[in-house]
Amino acid sequence: MKIIVTGGTGYIGSHTVVELLKAGFEVAIIDNLYNSEESVLDRIETITSKRPAFEAIDLCDNEASLSFFRKHQDAVAVIHFAALKAVGESVKKAIWYYENNLGSTFNLFKCMNDVGIPSIIFSSSATIYGKYPELPVKENSPKFPTSSPYGSSKQMIKTILKDTIIGENEIKNGISLRYFNPIGAHESALIGEAPKGIPNNLLPYITQTAIGLRDSLSVFGADYDTPDGTAVRDYIHVVDLAHAHVKALQRLVNEENETDYEVFNIGAGKGYSVLQVIEAFERMNDVKVNYKISPRRPGDEPMFYADSTLAQEKLNWQAELNIDEMVASAWKWEAYYREHLQK
Ligand code: NAD
Numbered sequence: 001m002k003i004i005v006t007g008g009t010g011y012i013g014s015h016t017v018v019e020l021l022k023a024g025f026e027v028a029i030i031d032n033l034y035n036s037e038e039s040v041l042d043r044i045e046t047i048t049s050k051r052p053a054f055e056a057i058d059l060c061d062n063e064a065s066l067s068f069f070r071k072h073q074d075a076v077a078v079i080h081f082a083a084l085k086a087v088g089e090s091v092k093k094a095i096w097y098y099e100n101n102l103g104s105t106f107n108l109f110k111c112m113n114d115v116g117i118p119s120i121i122f123s124s125s126a127t128i129y130g131k132y133p134e135l136p137v138k139e140n141s142p143k144f145p146t147s148s149p150y151g152s153s154k155q156m157i158k159t160i161l162k163d164t165i166i167g168e169n170e171i172k173n174g175i176s177l178r179y180f181n182p183i184g185a186h187e188s189a190l191i192g193e194a195p196k197g198i199p200n201n202l203l204p205y206i207t208q209t210a211i212g213l214r215d216s217l218s219v220f221g222a223d224y225d226t227p228d229g230t231a232v233r234d235y236i237h238v239v240d241l242a243h244a245h246v247k248a249l250q251r252l253v254n255e256e257n258e259t260d261y262e263v264f265n266i267g268a269g270k271g272y273s274v275l276q277v278i279e280a281f282e283r284m285n286d287v288k289v290n291y292k293i294s295p296r297r298p299g300d301e302p303m304f305y306a307d308s309t310l311a312q313e314k315l316n317w318q319a320e321l322n323i324d325e326m327v328a329s330a331w332k333w334e335a336y337y338r339e340h341l342q343k
Pocket residue numbers: 006007008009010011012013030031032033034035036057058059060080081082083084085100104123124125126179180181182
């Protein structure tokens with residue numbers, strides 16, 4: 001069975017492509033390489049001994065996208081990762097974020113409709129629960145306005161996707177996966193996250209500080225009402241997240257879905273504080289992370305973690321890899337990246 005993966009050369013996309021190929025799916029990737037490198041295809045091939053089909057196309061380009069979809073019209077489903085994802089940048093560059101994330105999705109839906117691909121899995125985010133989440137966050141927890149155009153674009157796509165599925169067209173069913181905080185890398189260390197510029201997220205900042213690229217990590221806030229005063233998040237290993245996509249896909253292609261549009265939280269269901277993550281990183285990798293306590297980062301919640309019971313019950317999925325495996329794999333990847341891939 002062929003699956004089209006948008007954004008498949010990116011961080012989560014590349015890990016998911018590996019698991020799809022391992023599970024016996026054929027893969028065709030469409031990605032404009034804005035935030036990824038074509039060389040990831042070689043590394044995917046090294047890991048799996050299979051090479052996915054690939055074209056460097058901007059999904060906002062309807063004509064080029066449609067020609068790609070015509071070539072791959074035998075695909076049974078699409079996994080839609082392609083998006084711009086930097087929360088802070090989206091506040092400054094709102095038009096660009098809305099144009100890219102919504103425009104690419106409109107074109108994608110039109111292409112799927114034109115060639116008749118019935119199923120879609122969409123990359124959603126914990127960010128759509130907005131501020132003041134009830135804990136642990138359940139799929140039906142209240143949704144508050146998000147603090148960024150990035151988060152709003154994810155909320156909007158949810159509505160557009162639901163309406164599209166209800167409407168009269170060729171897109172018949174979909175699953176949104178709401179990821180919590182994906183971190184870590186493939187055990188081979190051949191693929192992982194390589195943010196451009198100064199990282200916003202915790203793990204890449206830790207690995208870049210440990211390797212000497214950054215002087216010091218700022219721990220944003222140590223006066224929260226949490227066990228050690230630093231903020232708590234639900235970190236999920238990217239390989240576990242990739243497995244969740246394979247399970248969701250199998251649910252759709254085997255017609256096991258209970259409704260045409262389903263939503264699942266994908267988190268480990270456990271919270272770790274910033275200081276706990278640093279401690280695990282230092283212990284597992286035998287390396288020091290220089291850090292200082294800094295003021296809170298505006299917009300941050302004290303605590304955020306998922307109730308992923310629904311994914312466990314319906315997808316037969318649960319996180320397998322623990323925080324030690326997450327931080328060890330992230331470090332192994334950082335070392336490989338700096339030695340072999342950085343230009
Ligand atoms: P990423 O930037 O590594 O991958 C996204 C890929 O999409 C990139 O390769 C980029 O080049 C491509 N892309 C962007 N716009 C495109 C367009 N118009 N046409 C074609 N390709 C385009 O990001 P990621 O971390 O792998 O995230 C994948 C998805 O998961 C995104 O939708 C993101 O919003 C979502 N998500 C990510 C996280 C996270 O922490 N990484 C958390 C929640 C949700």
